[in-house]
Amino acid sequence: MIFVDGLECSAFDREVFEELRGGGLGCVTVTCGFWEDTTESLDALVRWRDLVRANADLVGVATTAAEIEAIHAQGRTALLLGFQNSSFLSGRIGYVEVFADLGVRVAQLTYNIQNDVGASCYDPVDGGLTRFGREVVAEMNRCGMAIDLSHVGERTSMEAIEHSAVPVAVTHANPASLVPHARNKSDDLLKALAARGGVLGVSGYRNISGEYAATAATWAELVARTADLIGVEHVGIGSDLGRKIGEADLRWMRQGRWTRTVQYGAGSAANPGKQPPLPWFPDTRSFPDLAEALAGRGFAPGEVAAVMGGNWMRFYHEVLPAGRPAGEE
Amino acid sequence: MIFVDGLECSAFDREVFEELRGGGLGCVTVTCGFWEDTTESLDALVRWRDLVRANADLVGVATTAAEIEAIHAQGRTALLLGFQNSSFLSGRIGYVEVFADLGVRVAQLTYNIQNDVGASCYDPVDGGLTRFGREVVAEMNRCGMAIDLSHVGERTSMEAIEHSAVPVAVTHANPASLVPHARNKSDDLLKALAARGGVLGVSGYRNISGEYAATAATWAELVARTADLIGVEHVGIGSDLGRKIGEADLRWMRQGRWTRTVQYGAGSAANPGKQPPLPWFPDTRSFPDLAEALAGRGFAPGEVAAVMGGNWMRFYHEVLPAGRPAGEE
Numbered sequence: 021m022i023f024v025d026g027l028e029c030s031a032f033d034r035e036v037f038e039e040l041r042g043g044g045l046g047c048v049t050v051t052c053g054f055w056e057d058t059t060e061s062l063d064a065l066v067r068w069r070d071l072v073r074a075n076a077d078l079v080g081v082a083t084t085a086a087e088i089e090a091i092h093a094q095g096r097t098a099l100l101l102g103f104q105n106s107s108f109l110s111g112r113i114g115y116v117e118v119f120a121d122l123g124v125r126v127a128q129l130t131y132n133i134q135n136d137v138g139a140s141c142y143d144p145v146d147g148g149l150t151r152f153g154r155e156v157v158a159e160m161n162r163c164g165m166a167i168d169l170s171h172v173g174e175r176t177s178m179e180a181i182e183h184s185a186v187p188v189a190v191t192h193a194n195p196a197s198l199v200p201h202a203r204n205k206s207d208d209l210l211k212a213l214a215a216r217g218g219v220l221g222v223s224g225y226r227n228i229s230g231e232y233a234a235t236a237a238t239w240a241e242l243v244a245r246t247a248d249l250i251g252v253e254h255v256g257i258g259s260d261l262g263r264k265i266g267e268a269d270l271r272w273m274r275q276g277r278w279t280r281t282v283q284y285g286a287g288s289a290a291n292p293g294k295q296p297p298l299p300w301f302p303d304t305r306s307f308p309d310l311a312e313a314l315a316g317r318g319f320a321p322g323e324v325a326a327v328m329g330g331n332w333m334r335f336y337h338e339v340l341p342a343g344r345p346a347g348e349e
Numbered sequence: 350m351i352f353v354d355g356l357e358c359s360a361f362d363r364e365v366f367e368e369l370r371g372g373g374l375g376c377v378t379v380t381c382g383f384w385e386d387t388t389e390s391l392d393a394l395v396r397w398r399d400l401v402r403a404n405a406d407l408v409g410v411a412t413t414a415a416e417i418e419a420i421h422a423q424g425r426t427a428l429l430l431g432f433q434n435s436s437f438l439s440g441r442i443g444y445v446e447v448f449a450d451l452g453v454r455v456a457q458l459t460y461n462i463q464n465d466v467g468a469s470c471y472d473p474v475d476g477g478l479t480r481f482g483r484e485v486v487a488e489m490n491r492c493g494m495a496i497d498l499s500h501v502g503e504r505t506s507m508e509a510i511e512h513s514a515v516p517v518a519v520t521h522a523n524p525a526s527l528v529p530h531a532r533n534k535s536d537d538l539l540k541a542l543a544a545r546g547g548v549l550g551v552s553g554y555r556n557i558s559g560e561y562a563a564t565a566a567t568w569a570e571l572v573a574r575t576a577d578l579i580g581v582e583h584v585g586i587g588s589d590l591g592r593k594i595g596e597a598d599l600r601w602m603r604q605g606r607w608t609r610t611v612q613y614g615a616g617s618a619a620n621p622g623k624q625p626p627l628p629w630f631p632d633t634r635s636f637p638d639l640a641e642a643l644a645g646r647g648f649a650p651g652e653v654a655a656v657m658g659g660n661w662m663r664f665y666h667e668v669l670p671a672g673r674p675a676g677e678e
Contacts, residue, residue: 114395
């Protein structure tokens with residue numbers, strides 16, 4: 021069994037990497053940026069390279085599913101480099117390949133504001149995937165960069181699912197029919213995602229999991245109901261964990277540079293701040309407890325393995341490049 | 350025998366690639382930029398990738414000496430991606446690795462104006478390689494990016510030769526003792542370059558080769574005198590050919606964005622414009638004639654092969670990465 025976390029936004033350092041090892045994680049997608057433009061995104065990749073090099077005994081960057089498995093087999097945690105926005109492209113279709121060649125393997129089409137690709141889940145009007153957005157989807161397919169729709173608007177998401185030649189992901193969200201929230205996803209969307217072979221990373225993040233965030237058992241109930249909705253083979257974990265994220269980080273995520281006003285992201289004026297850690301999942305060392313909770317809820321061993329990481333691995337085998345990056349001969 | 354041109358600044362298109370094939374060139378270093386910052390340099394790389402893909406029957410990008418030889422063996426011309434400035438770094442040491450991973454294999458430390466790395470050959474004062482410059486030299490060594498000193502100032506060049514752990518190149522210049530010109534190199538510098546195993550690409554570019562530009566025979570005489578000075582094993586060709594370069598291109602090279610005044614580069618007020626093509630070397634289809642001219646001047650067959658490309662290949666084997674790029678595991 022391999023444990024995979026489909027999305028974290030932690031401020032990683034050696035201690036947080038050690039927590040990954042403490043939980044026995046095989047793979048985690050890290051967040052390299054939210055609003056950063058091309059140069060700032062390259063800066064982030066440079067920092068990530070240096071950070072990974074300095075902690076190569078614990079983690080390694082994976083660019084293929086085979087590399088994830090090899091790093092896992094070495095007793096290390098594979099990292100997939102991801103961005104929660106397409107702002108690193110700065111509007112250039114050619115930069116998909118450039119960033120893929122630099123190891124980026126997951127990108128969300130939009131973060132919390134409409135961009136040149138499409139609309140976010142917080143925009144009142146969603147005009148769908150733009151003409152540039154269609155090009156980006158096709159180019160991400162070609163270059164083996166996974167498409168993430170977690171913060172993306174409904175119509176843009178539906179059109180991305182439709183236009184993508186390979187399965188796409190919602191790395192960290194829940195069904196809105198179980199937890200009503202702008203960040204969560206309609207049954208229609210999740211069923212379309214599943215019908216094309218995609219995966220949803222169920223999240224215990226308090227703001228989008230509501231009462232299911234209470235205990236590991238209630239979280240397992242959320243997973244069970246989600247599996248009933250779209251099939252257990254399309255359900256994974258996307259903790260959205262933000263270890264060591266401070267108020268300034270949270271402000272950058274929520275406000276970026278697009279507003280001078282206070283924004284609450286998935287929170288609200290009544291619930292403005294950083295959420296306290298989940299007592300049953302303070303960090304990734306609790307990953308084995310999640311497997312236990314799923315078994316306790318009645319998932320069969322094969323289903324537990326699928327949700328804990330097997331489904332993500334199937335997705336990565338389908339979507340990530342098989343061999344060398346797209347730009348090389 | 351493999352023909353190598355150490356530096357061209359042509360505006361490449363299919364016709365110019367066909368000229369490379371017409372001359373049987375095994376490898377040429379192309380100029381991807383002069384003054385461009387990081388994003389503009391990525392844009393240039395994207396254009397180059399598309400251009401090479403569209404002409405893959407004629408050319409291929411090489412990232413190792415072995416790849417040069419493989420592409421040459423396929424009857425195509427290997428291209429080394431080069432920049433004539435370090436402006437693509439935008440002051441970031443980490444971008445050496447990033448651009449190396451994207452296939453860049455040659456970079457000049459400065460173009461025609463002092464930068465954060467050092468001084469150019471046209472600056473009245475040359476304070477030498479900066480502290481950042483030393484870092485850049487070491488990082489280029491580590492990442493297998495060849496250091497080019499053609500337009501670099503004397504002291505900065507001497508210190509780069511000294512600090513580099515591997516041989517460095519002057520891809521396109523001549524000995525100043527033979528053709529006095531700010532762009533040409535002192536005997537001291539060339540001897541230091543050769544002592545460390547470097548290579549000088551002798552150029553027939555009119556502005557820096559003077560009377561030696563008259564015929565293939567006078568050019569061969571320039572090569573012979575240069576070989577007498579630093580040893581034939583350190584002499585290659587760097588044509589500095591600018592096929593299809595127009596006035597706007599020339600203005601960009603010479604003035605960039607650093608001045609509103611007219612600049613003449615290696616020319617002068619009395620000699621301001623684009624130089625007419627050399628009748629004996631209008632384009633690279635004349636490369637075989639150069640070999641003949643060298644033989645006519647009395648070079649032995651092994652020496653002809655060394656100057657025509659063998660010396661550059663030895664340099665590439667020493668300096669370019671042996672295997673996968675530096676940033677990958």
